Amino acid sequence: MTYKEVLDYLFSQLPMYQRDGAAAYKADLKSTWDLMEVLGNPQKSLNCIHIAGTNGKGSTAHYLSSILQEQGYKTGLYTSPHFVDFRERVRINGVMISEADVICFVTQNLQKVAEIRPSFFEWTVGLAFKYFQREQIDIAVIETGMGGRLDSTNVVDPMVSVITSIGMDHMRFLGNNLLSIAGEKAGIIKKERPVVVGTMKKEVKKVFLQKALEEESPIFFVDDKYAKEDYHNRNRALTVKTCEVLNSFGLMIDQTSIDFGFQKVVENTGWRGRWERLNSNPRVVADMAHNEDGLKEVNRKLSKEDYFQLHIVFGSVYDKDVDNIIEILPNNATYHLCAADIPRSMPVAELRDKFDSKDLVSTPYDSVGDAVKRAMQIADNKDFILITGSTFVVAEAMLLF
Template identity: 45%
Template sequence: MDAYKATLEYLYARLPMFTKVGASAYKTDLHNTVSLLELLNNPQHTFKTIHVAGTNGKGSCSHMLAAIFQQAGYKTGLYTSPHLLDFRERIRINGQVVSEDFVISFTDQMRPHIETIQPSFFELTVAMAFRYFQQEAVDIAIIETGLGGRLDSTNVITPELSLITNISYDHKNILGDTLPQIAGEKAGIIKAGVPVVISETQSETQDVFINTAAALQAPIHFADQEWMADGSNITQTHLELTLLNTRQQQMQHIRLDLNGQYQEKNVMGVLSSVKILQQKGWHITAEHITTALAHVKKLTGLRGRWDIIQQHPLTVMDVGHNEAGIREVMEQLHHVNYQQLHIVVGFVKDKEVEKVLPLFPTTAHYYFCKAQIPRAMDEVALAEMATASGLQGRPYASVQAAFQAAKQHAQPDDMILICGSFFIVAEVM
């Protein structure tokens, strides 16, 4: 076995990983992260950052911001999670993943401390990212929270700006079971005097953000109050948007290579953020923005957001996995022409599957499956719940078996959608 594989096996075996085991891997304080970073002389204070939280859209927004800074000529770090194919996707500079050698050497250096501090997988990964960004002397790093905000391991930075995308139900067992409670956790990334952009005004949560920002004297901006969508057009490859800046009465035409309709709200958050960053002295032109947004995937390597992998039958992967995310994916189906819809779907156990299943169309053929992780929901149990919601289909023991069956049954004019969790999409890829 090569050294990189051996290192990953050590990390996966040694450290509790939320994506695999769930809530038991989530730490309710920042103690371990702080200890790890102190051993490294606090690399997180040596470069500028932008902090991004939210229930849905934080990954897309992080990649859009990274693309814009890259296009503007800045050496740009990007930290996101989870990964789809290779662990190294979590840590990138200018779209390039961290080297295998760095992952190996960093893990070797930290091994004695891993034994004493006993961090989670995510805690160690955050420390690894910050150390790498310091070593490579990035100009700025876009940092996506893992889960929540207030107690997230990434919440040890003082960013140039905080961006919070949207708030919906996810990880209730950890973040709380009301939207204001969840918003309170996400609002934990707001820092004293640091501007914060909220992508979406939501009546249940806006006071939480307004009050938190006021207490910290952080200037607050609601992006959807600064921008108004004045028409959109979805093509196979792009989302074309015309946005009106309500303050300056300026029109902005955006051609985004992430063509989910749901990206409209994300783009508003990104544009409001960039406006503030320009005022802070970052040299970003209108041309940098439009060019970057048209080439986000190429610049940053983003995958899995309404990701078209084949034309006949039209085959699309989307990592939407909670109630709000699935709702957006189902809305997007209205923009597509197909004869018959085939859906390959699986979930993890801690999602509220009974809330999500009624959002799916009863006219589709279903291929219920289970990702190869302990947290995955049993495919037979899922099929039974789906039948109770009026969805017709069969269970398959693996994602690959389900995908193969969908491909066999689909005609050239049909559509195959793969969704439900990051892990289902990852195994198809």
Template identity: 40%
Template sequence: MTYAETLAYLYQQLPMFQRVGMAGFKKGLDNALALSAAMGQPERRFRSVHVAGTNGKGSSSHLLAAVLQAAGYKVGLYTSPHLREFTERIRLNGQELPPDYLVDWVTRWRGLFEQVQPSFFEMCVALAYDYFARMEVDIAVIEVGLGGRLDSTNIITPLVSLITNISYDHQALLGDTLPQIASEKAGIIKPGVPAVVSLTQPEVQHVFEDKARQEGSALLFADDLYQAERIAQGQEEETGLQAFELRRNGKPYLGTVELGLLGHYQRLNLPGVLAVLDELRRQGFELPEAAVRRGLREVTQLTGLRGRWSIIGRRPLVVCDTGHNEAGLRLVLEQLGRLRYRRLHMVIGAVNDKDVAKMLAMLPREASYYFCQAAIPRALPGDELATMAAAAGLLGQNFGPVAAAVAAARQSALPDDVVFIGGSTFVVAEVDELYS
């Protein structure tokens, strides 16, 4: 098979949850364990960090991988979904999985897939684990796909588990209350394995404490130890860097550090990242201050992270961000509210299994809207989104394809305006491909 034929096989034979929704989701670890057994249990042949959470798990995973790379380690990184290319999901020291490797791997195991009938995601995890084992990585950072307890990644026993934050997302699969969702995320806490929670949230704190006690695992709420205060410098959009003052146990730590991600919400991720690095040091990893500084500053160059408050144009300022659930979108809107502009233009798309009405209720009424539909089966039709938006008091129209909506917004905007693009990871993915 060619690379294109291999991708077509994977997408058609193994439905992808991100594209089609529930039809591509299989609950439970049986298939993951069956694939692992057939491949010789590759997840037991490398050390790992496991990262779950509703928001921030992707950024935190990339930040951890960047620091480990900067310290000289051979680092695997598994994240999902991809923005443009399947191979983004699996990286070795920032380099994407070689397409030829994917073709050979699928050809080798195709008979097994037809026997086990795994989901797309189960196959992706098996590929990542087998690849990291064969490449003999020093450590791999593994991001959970959905939930934690029954997520396909959860067959590993990591050195440390990290849970970033808990908010409402995928309620049909994870539960309707924050404690129910937290219980699913807490499922990555393994017997005797230290666990870090980035953010103390009183309504779910007991869930993590109970699970850690049950598993005999040390538990740390990272924001009890670390605080990150953003220093406004006024040139972040030009430099691509924002500055933070870090404190540890209330005392200055590392002085001022620069972060190569511009979302103000990264302040919520930094405590968890720093606490995990502490735990890895306790387990023998050499992670000097210089590596921490470089990893934080050069995270996008080292790991290829995109889509988090990404600036794709200036005059007018054009920003895209993948934040799409209630908590993530609220933080993005807070940052938008701090910008100075004459007029705000919002390019928005959504998927059909999200609480779109709740998202629309959060959006600013004074903005001009350009509604669109990403090119995936799961996308909410743009005309339906525009109708719902009108009922919510938002002024705008449907432009159909993402590219058309973005072009219309950029054409309408004056140099001192702001264009924001988001609402769905898949809208951002198409924009990333258009403007990278």
């Protein structure tokens, strides 16, 4: 198989939550455990940090990976989804897995796992764990895909679990209130393994305290003084707390590595998609915020920008609470509505109806590319263009720059 044929197989023939939604969701981890067994249980050989949360888990994963690299540890990083290149999901010291290694893994295991019928996400988890094992990394930073308890990454026995934040997202699968969602995220807490929890409401903290008590797990909370900080500072505080916990359990992470890890996170890890500047004249920024809490943070960022006219390229998917998200969006913007090229995307006609009901100025477009190009055509150098609402809209937009 060629690399293209391997990707076509993974993307086209396998259930994929990001594309297909509920059709790809599995209600237990049996097939993941079966897959690990066939692969020789590579997860058992990994020293890892396991990260879950509604928002901030990607940021925290990249921060920790960068810091560990600065300290000299050979660091594996598994994140999802990817933006432009599938291989973004699996990195060692910031370097993406090679196309040859992706081909080799899939072709070697295609027949072995045929009866298991792994999902797209299970394949990528298996790929990452096996690759990290083969390359004998020192530590892996593993980001969950969705939830925690039933996420395919939740077959690891981590050095420490990290829970970044709890908000309303993926309610169809995780529950329609914060306590239910917290219960799903708490599923990554393992027996006698420490857990670090970000700033959150008192009633939500109780969910994690109870789970930690049941598992006899030491639990550490980030100081509440960071609760009113922006998400970068909250995630940094969580990262520092995690480093402190890792030090207390035998790792060596010094302040210099923490400082340089924060400074060089993009260089070290290839981090993308969070308030990323794609163009200067006019200014174009992309942010993958796709739920209420994420969009609130984007608004904070916008409030610090100086511009004449605001243009927002916006798209979403069916399982997001778009009605509540629209309530958060700025009233003074011109909206360019679009749908990413995946089945889960909310059609632009439906989006337009929702925006019209809120008296927001919007125009629908046939594609992300058309929306971005039109926004750039009518914006002048004093204007600001924001691309947001969906990871997949941002990913397609990135290809244009």
